[in-house]
Amino acid sequence: MLPVRPELVGQEPYGAPQLDVPVRLNVNENPFPLPPVVVDAVTEATRGLAAGLNRYPDRDAVALRRRLAGYLGHGLDERHIWAANGSNEVMTHLLQAFAGPGRRVLTFTPTYSMYPEYARNTWSDYVTLPRCEDFSIDLDAFEAAVGQEMPHVVIVTTPNNPTGTATPLEVIARILEITENGEASAMVIVDEAYQEFARPGTASALDLLEDNPRLVVTRTMSKAFGFAGGRLGYLAAAPEVVDVCRxxxxxYHLSAVTQAVASAAVDHADVLMGQVAELRAQRDRMEAELRGMGLEVAESDANFVLFGRFEDRHAVWADLLERGVLIREVGPPGWLRVSAGTPEETDAFLRAMSEIVPDAVLMDTAVMTDEAAAQVNRSNA
Incomplete structure (x- = not known):
């Protein structure tokens, strides 16, 4: 046998099903291809650097970081920005820097299923606190958990995945206050992968950066930018945070090609953001029509919708797949998640659901789920 780390024995790699079906609404991608003007810009950027690929790229991606700072605004410059291969690598850098052996990461479930793997891969303890029934954060329970667990890193996902729930700015500000404890203060990472899809007026944690050096806001180009294949995530934080990520x-963690094509995409952010309004409209349409079918739907500020609650959610998932529609079986028991798609994809999903729902058995919501009833859970990762 191979001398594999014990905690990795029998583990399966992360990944949603990749099936060839007509309608794929399972991984929260932007369903629209890059507009021709962006395709041309990306092609030209790649062609321009091809002759120089014998040389290593800028290892700190300064030009790209400067562009990302300009996109975010808030008085930021390249010193406040770090970029990596997707927000996955950004988060790994942060846990390598601020978590690790003997240190704890705390987050609020249900949430992104990769967080425990980030913790495991950095030998960090992983602690979870259940969200309220409406998927909001219980600040009193959080304050008690901080006193008990003394986390070194707290992750707040807003809009949350898989629920779509946005966390108000005042809650994030209170989390920063609760985790202020002199030398033992925790870093607070606010994962805003879906922030561009939030309804108008929804504040970003970027508003709190200037006065909070322990705050980190992470973003991605995979969703609103429609750049999932480009693999580019980034963070905004105090320059000291960027320095330790370096x-x-x-x-040379970001290739010259990645830096060039991502820069071209950021230069056309206004064109790419034109697709966001359409995806919001499809999300809102799915929310309304699913509620009209008698289903429970979590209010979403992301590009997806969590709905249910089914006694046998896998059966509903399988019935949709039989009709050529792939969604995600994720989240608390009884719930399913569907990504916002094109109008035609939304039509196909809602048509399939209208055929399935009459025969589906809904869960008795008066019965507390194990997830909702759980106390603070800890696993060593």
Whole structure:
């Protein structure tokens, strides 16, 4: 046998099903292809650097970080921005820097299923606190958990995945206050992968950056930018946070191609953001029509909708797949998640659901789920 780390024995790699079906609404991608003007810009950027691929790229991606700072605004510059291969690597850099052996990461479930793997891969303890029945954060329970667990890193996902729930700015501000404890203060990471899809007026944690050096806001180009294949995530934080990420990153972690095509995409952010309004409209349409079918729907500020609650959610998932529609079986028991798609994809999904729902058995929502009733859970990762 191979001398594999014990905690990795028998583990399966992360990944949603990748099935060839007519309608794929399972991984929260932007369903629209890049507009021709962006395709041309990306092609030209790649062609322009091809002759120089014998040289290593800028290991700190300064030009790209400067563009991302300009996109975010808030008085930021490249010193406040770090970029990596997707927000996955950004989060790994942060846990390498601020978590690790003997340190704890705390987050609020249900949430993104990769967080425990980030913790495991950095030998960090992983602690979870259940969200309220409406998927909001219980600040009193959080304050008690901080006193008990003394986390070194707290992750707040807003809009949350898989629920779509946005966390109000005043709640994030209170989390920063609760985790202020002198030298033992925790870093607070606010994962805003879906922030561009939030309804108008929804504040970003970027508003709190200037006065909170322990705050980190992470973003991605995979969703609103429609750049999932480009693999580019980034963070905004105090320059000191960026400096320590530079310490733990691998040399030349962003290829010259990645930097060039991502820069071209950021330069056309206004064109790419034109698709966001259409995806919001499809999300809102799905919310309304699913509620009209008698289903429970979590209010979403993301590009997806969590709905249910079914006694046998897998049966509903399988019935949709039989009709050529792939969604995600994720989240608390009884719930399913569907990504916002094109109008035609939304038509196909809602048509299939109208055929399935009359025969589906709904869960008795008066019965507390195990997830909702859970107390603070800890696993060593």
């Amino acid at each position: 310490v733990v990153r691998l040399p």
